Amino acid sequence: MTELQYKETVVFERPTALTPTQTTYCPGCTHGVAHRLIAEVIDEMGIRDDTIGVAPVGCAVFAYRFFDVDFVEAAHGRAPAMATGIKRSLPDRFVFTYQGDGDLVSIGMAEITHAAARGENITVIFINNANYGMTGGQMAPTTLPGQKTTSSPTGRDVELAGYPIQMAELIASIQGTSYVVRRSLHDARNIRQAKKAIRTAFEVQKRGLGFAMVELLSTCPTNWHLTPPDAMNWLKENMLPVYPLGDYKIHDAVKSAGI
Amino acid sequence: MTELQYKETVVFERPTALTPTQTTYCPGCTHGVAHRLIAEVIDEMGIRDDTIGVAPVGCAVFAYRFFDVDFVEAAHGRAPAMATGIKRSLPDRFVFTYQGDGDLVSIGMAEITHAAARGENITVIFINNANYGMTGGQMAPTTLPGQKTTSSPTGRDVELAGYPIQMAELIASIQGTSYVVRRSLHDARNIRQAKKAIRTAFEVQKRGLGFAMVELLSTCPTNWHLTPPDAMNWLKENMLPVYPLGDYKIHDAVKSAGI
Amino acid sequence: MPAKGKIVVNDFYCKACGLCVSVCPTQVIQLAPERLNVRGYHPAEQFQDGCIACATCAMVCPDAAITVYRLTPVAEQEA
Amino acid sequence: MPAKGKIVVNDFYCKACGLCVSVCPTQVIQLAPERLNVRGYHPAEQFQDGCIACATCAMVCPDAAITVYRLTPVAEQEA
Amino acid sequence: MTKELIKGNIAFAEAAIRAGLQAYFGYPITPQTEALEWMSGRMPELGRAFVQAESELGAINMVYGSACTGARTMTSSSSPGISLMQEGLSYIATSEVPVVVVNVMRGGPGLGNIAPAQSDYNQAVHGGGHGDYSPIVLAPANIQELIDITYESFDLAEKYRCIVMIAIDGSMGQMMEPAELPPFREIKKEHPAWAIVGAKGRKPNLICSLNIDEVEHEKVNLRLLARWNQIRKNEVRFKEYYLDDADFAVVGFGTAGRIALSAVRAAREKGIKVGLFRPVTLAPFPEKQIEALAARMKGLLVVEMNTGQMLDDVMRFGKDLSPVRFYGRPGGVIPLPEEILREIEALATETIPADIHPRDLWFDRLTAELGLTYEAA
């Protein structure tokens, strides 16, 4: 039998909207996956020149190093306000915020809620990893009941610290939002769906349909003290029940735009 | 026929938990009704000695003058945080906040949401009058679409300023809340029901069942530029459709406590 | 036959908002046309019989200015 | 018959998190046991044939380190 | 152009619009709400951006975002609202984006009241947000000056890529005076090179206040200081009245300054050779001018609507070159010309003890007059 010769076709490669830079994320942290997905969407939509990112304070504080687009760095929690200011002054640019759960749910609750209520025409990518990664793994509003963190050393006590806030549900309940979904990054299938959602969220903005948020369940192997594969598993087994995946709001205008 | 002699029985009188002070509210403003109802509940439960009020910044900024109980005055929007501080240090006292829609929904969104999420064992009385009364009638997050205010002079434009936030619904969606209802103060029947709700909200606190909020639709004759009776009517016709009355959350624990 | 009653408005609190007037089912309240209270308001008053002690007025009064009495005929007197 | 493929891992980005290794349905990836990249990690590599170009590895790779190729037999060569 | 009778709050709002304001973000608070209300009508009507933010925190971060695009952007508020903006202001200063902020000061501290005050001098000039940075702080004293300063403030902010804060008090916000509004400027079409507008045809821009490497952040600090040194050199402003032949000078800014002017005139009528020095830039402070003034005068009277905040700067730069007396009314009280006249008379006749701080002397006088006494804690 003669040796076969093969033609190589690229099935998958690094998106060009990512800079050729090593990220600052820990090995196996799915912040990196989220970044890649956003970059893929920017590539596919061809909007690199018109996109402005708003980085949070959190592990993604250096997000601007990793995307090949104009960026600003918001104060902790205030990314939606900053994005509002940008979008109102440049209505034809794509503006997205990238925020963690401490940033978006805790300190930034007022800003995200009101950006949603105003129906700001922006895209919010919300990384829910059930703790404050950057500061070393403290309890977040999204920390699971009983979950041990450095500021809930005996596990989150719902009597004293309350229950997790389900942000996609909360934001979806606000009139004036157009597209609010929750996806997860714990395996390839879910990652593919997350990508679709991010694409939709940007398409919503392109058509001027208003506020879109994609909540992404994400791992924090370092502070969860798990290997990256175990962290994927932990997410699946522990976070999915508390944070059900799904489409929480798809405005009629989004449906009828067929995106 | 001889003139009949009558025995006089008091059917209704001013509650003693109100101080003998004229309020600072405009004639016909239902802030006054809300005050009276709270005072009645304090009287009926006999908790005057154990009650601590947290006044907002808004027309009710002087609330402390009108109640015969210990009071603190919070910064604009921060009453739930202040109440948290008080309640955590004095868990056996009754702590209530009294907040307007600018205070609670706008600037204080983060504080109310998180007090709710923590399930703070406090009672929140939330006066929704669809505008900022104290500062002269600006648009609030609760202002109706099309409603003219001094900061939405051509009527609230939902394209630019978004849609009203339905706070009872939003707070009810948060796990960890126990009792969240919306009532109205536009006529006697509804006022009676509002009173019952306030009573329940205090009973919830008494039993340590957690966060209770009563949203009260309220008039602002002055800034609505209506007579007090017309304001009652305007509320009924315009606010009720946007803010449906109802019980948005009655936790099982509340139900089974039979209150 | 509905109960018989009366109301007393405390001038000190009344701001003449007219809410009680507008809701009284028996229309027995008016804003005193001549009288002014210290704050310059024409306070509400029951100006004719017919109050049924339903307390509707008191319920809507934002200034807790109204006391409502039920009047029950005293049997002994008649005897 | 599944497609034939291959992957190339860019050492510069790889942090040896092992996610690609754990998800590859054909188990053709390993962390290079001997090799270290500039950051001190043992980077991932395809260590045997059998890749089906499913891109599952690339999909989970947080560092966008993997390029996936489909290999299609070049007909002419055979003729 | 003809004059209009115009209210302070409207005056600065309209002046900003005419200066080419592209975006306004604010939150209602007495006594500046009319500015926001004015903007709510005018900006949309002109097709420009207006958002009533959810809070002052929201507002300042919207301002931050908008200013990052190079758009002329402003906000206005009053004391408690300005306190809420301090984190944002520190970020903005570090990021070197031009921003104009108006503080219509009211009686503080705390919720205080809505009466006019000048007690945010220190916050604006010395403190405020965390870290080393300095905004330009301007204190006009009449409506025309308010208009002119607002109109120019955007140029200043852009020239130095810094925050310009206009500090007036509630009475300025509420007062009407005849004044001339400036012509409409064209809205800028070009974006500055540093602006965040999409990276078309270039590498991405970044606007950021973070430098995890402290050596880099030290450089930012030094750059801000270098800029500030230029501002100190170029932008000092002040007004002088009746100082040519004066033996004594009153020093006061904003409304306190103009009230003092009445007192100075009354004193002149009584034959006292007194003049008025009114700093217009509180930062950069007229350091040299105050030093020269102190050197020339037999005595200075500092008048403020606070407990003596600028006083410390006047003393610092006046360097004991002449004795200083202080008169302040804090908490929202407005000093009246008669009171200041009395102080001028005392300045001209009494000797000022050298070893007691003017604030302590004033405190004793004022509390005695008001009949207030205090026990030791």
Added chain:
Amino acid sequence: MTKELIKGNIAFAEAAIRAGLQAYFGYPITPQTEALEWMSGRMPELGRAFVQAESELGAINMVYGSACTGARTMTSSSSPGISLMQEGLSYIATSEVPVVVVNVMRGGPGLGNIAPAQSDYNQAVHGGGHGDYSPIVLAPANIQELIDITYESFDLAEKYRCIVMIAIDGSMGQMMEPAELPPFREIKKEHPAWAIVGAKGRKPNLICSLNIDEVEHEKVNLRLLARWNQIRKNEVRFKEYYLDDADFAVVGFGTAGRIALSAVRAAREKGIKVGLFRPVTLAPFPEKQIEALAARMKGLLVVEMNTGQMLDDVMRFGKDLSPVRFYGRPGGVIPLPEEILREIEALATETIPADIHPRDLWFDRLTAELGLTYEAA
């Protein structure tokens, strides 16, 4: 009691607990998060109140509420978080409730970095929130002092019904030193008469920062000032090293002060008669002591981890009585003993030009050394 090797962040947290802390509210921020983490374990275990707030804004207002009940209450944060607390701090100061706040300062302005810094001196001492008020500001320089000061701070806050701010830098928060923790104090059982605890057997109490009548609010301002005057009289603290026979003095607080101590020793070894003056209370500032020092010395060197914030106060109270030199490293850079030694040597040998501000001279030296140049704007 025996010594333990203890980290700054844990040290002040545990010292507060032993002082009878009843409630802690905070929000994570590097480099003080370990204090919050410590509290999250210890407070609930002792049956005391702990809440990780939704933000620093939430935290300070929880602190406000808790302190209104008379409970010993504290929070801790770092620079940007402290900026977010400014409105709340102004309210608390006006309401005269005792509160302890720890600021573990980091490189600013803006998001800056998490390296140690001292650049919130002005915010703490001069500015910060709106209106006229002054917190007590304490700057310990080692772990034992941090413990002792924290332990005592609650008494101080209660005595004067004021805010006590403890200002340390990130390196103090992270450093370990042997130190002795104080004994546990009993939790207070009694509530102060002014506290909000329910009006049993009395008329209602009110805690409020509002006085719509400005004349009343002026009285509050004057009462706060009267209190402050007492604090100025009673509470000034400082440390002196090798000053007895000194010709020159270094002035530095906190970590900058202790680093300077190494430099002073090295200079002494070289025969330079130099000592160290370390203010412990930044407010009230050791005004008289600085004046006396300036009068005695041939020259002063001010060392700070900022661009010269305390410098202005040293010059103000030093009154040109001796020439002043400045050395600062802003933005998170820590000055090293060698650098300070070099400055001391220069102080002892070079003449300082009288007409140029020490900050300007330092700026030129430092930027030249770092090779930084600037164009005019």
Added chain:
Amino acid sequence: MQNEIIVSGFGGQGVLFGGQLLAYTAMDHGLHVTWIPSYGPEMRGGTANCTVIIADEEIGSPLVRRPGAVIAMNKPSLDKYEQLVKPGGVLIVNTSMVDRSAEREDINVVSLPANDIAEQVGSSKSLNMVMVGALLSALPVFPLEAIIESMDIHTPERNKRFLPDNVKALRAGFNHSA
């Protein structure tokens, strides 16, 4: 030359506009003028007042403790300001809303039933104009015609229909006291 005038009364009596009219006229005559109201919650339901200062040089304080002239449209205003008018000054009292006479002898007190006069000329809303008219006759800061002209200039189109009544009221107040 400096005139300090306080206009005071209940909210709704046209206090602020009364003062503004004086300010407009001063402006139209090239004079310096300041107008400043009391503001905020104290206005709600309570009294309102504004201070107008008219001068021929840059105005210092926009507020005075002792005004040269006061228009008191109701009793609280009379009570508050009577003692403060400068000796030799002018006090205009609306007797329709005041049940006592002014006590000062060292000032020029003009009393008139302004509500009644306003109603006579056609509109009770013009009460403020009656009072301003009366002030001008007692303190001729400007000729009456100057005020009328300025009112014409500065009344926005949508309010022009009130002009005739206002002019009538001004003249009536002026003449009543003349």
Added chain:
Amino acid sequence: MQNEIIVSGFGGQGVLFGGQLLAYTAMDHGLHVTWIPSYGPEMRGGTANCTVIIADEEIGSPLVRRPGAVIAMNKPSLDKYEQLVKPGGVLIVNTSMVDRSAEREDINVVSLPANDIAEQVGSSKSLNMVMVGALLSALPVFPLEAIIESMDIHTPERNKRFLPDNVKALRAGFNHSA
């Protein structure tokens, strides 16, 4: 007397505890001591170091540019600190993780394959103890027994099981260089 020691290596090599052990021993001997780590994101995945200063009087700066002694557990640490050690000072190099030799001639360089030694005595985790032992033989801040005693005192109960290995490692490091 003042000794300044920097312990440096990868996170996970026990850098911080190595320094703390020196600090505990100093404390137990009534000496002044400071221990200060580098902290924050720079630690994540990168190198870690701490500075220990031991003195017989109040310590000034807790940081030094030019330490008297450095323990370099990996190559980046060697690269960073070799040139900074004070002349006459001590440099301990873990040759297991470093592929070059130290260049300085004016200091006392002690090189040892600490990983290998640690594994030999039973636990690769005790690498830091091997290095500290080596330091003590080159710079006798305290006797070895003092360190062992302090380690015993300050090891929390739950970690006592690691003690024997650690002591063995300390001694092995000490003896290797002795």
